[in-house]
Amino acid sequence: MSFFKTFINSPVGPKTTHFWGPVANWGFVAAAMADIEKPPEMLSGNMTGVMCVYSALCMRFAWMVRPRNYLLLACHASNETVQLYQLSRWAKGQGYLQLKEDKTPPA
Structure with missing residues (x-):
């Protein structure tokens, strides 16, 4: 009982914003995880980038x-991970992360 009390x-207990803010x-994180099923065209690159910086x-x-x-x-570490994944999905969907083929003829 003393641990619970x-x-x-405590300074980070449920009587403070140090507890309820993260909750x-x-x-x-839950919203980003739910968006994993969406096609990349539905993602906002601007918003995902802002969430990464945030x-x-x-x-x-x-x-x-x-x-x-x-x-x-x-x-926020979890959110950063999920948002970076979403940003990579968006960038691939927009064609920013495509592999460039070498067009030089072999010598």
Whole structure:
């Protein structure tokens, strides 16, 4: 019981935004995971890029803030991973990541 009481009253417990902020941000990860089934043409390159930058900045914040917010760090690391995957899908769909064929004749 004392562990539970300590967690409830801790600086990162459920009485603070250090807890509820990351819990709410897991919605971004869930939405990106749901979009994996969508065709790449349906993805927004601009929004996905913004989400990558947002998660990178928030990961730094979660690491630098005292007390360190490991829940927020894990949330944004997961979001960064999924968003980078979505960005690669979008770039392939737009033709940015195609392999270039060597058109020079062999000597």
